Amino acid sequence: MPAHRSAFRFDPAFRVPLALLGVRPETSWVVVDDEALEIRFGPWRLRTDRANVTGAQTGGPYRWWRAVGPHLSLADGGVTFGSSTATGVCIRFGTAVPGLWPGSRPRHPAATVTVTDPDALVRALSVPPPG
Structure with missing residues (x-):
């Protein structure tokens, strides 16, 4: 499968606050x-x-x-990387992974991302990896 790249959807109201955190379309x-x-x-x-x-x-x-910025879900331990209140994609993992803080803790069973084309990302993730 060729690499699939999804850009984050940035709602105009959140561009400046997210940029202050270093979160911009190019990053x-x-x-x-x-x-x-x-x-x-x-x-x-x-x-x-x-x-x-x-x-x-x-x-x-x-x-x-609940969705804009980096968030830890207190309900299930998942992580959200959000730049929009529109539709996103929840990606589930077999083995929980680190992502919110440097180091190996906490580990997240899922990650939610607010990308520009959620359906395309779901399709890309639905293709089984080789092997």
């Missing part, structure tokens, strides 16, 4: 290829083997205070 993306899933959200990074992705589904719309 934020999701890349999926045969080997890995990589999420970059300004200074935040999450990377895992492609085989660790167990599912993906669209969700939203979201409340801004």
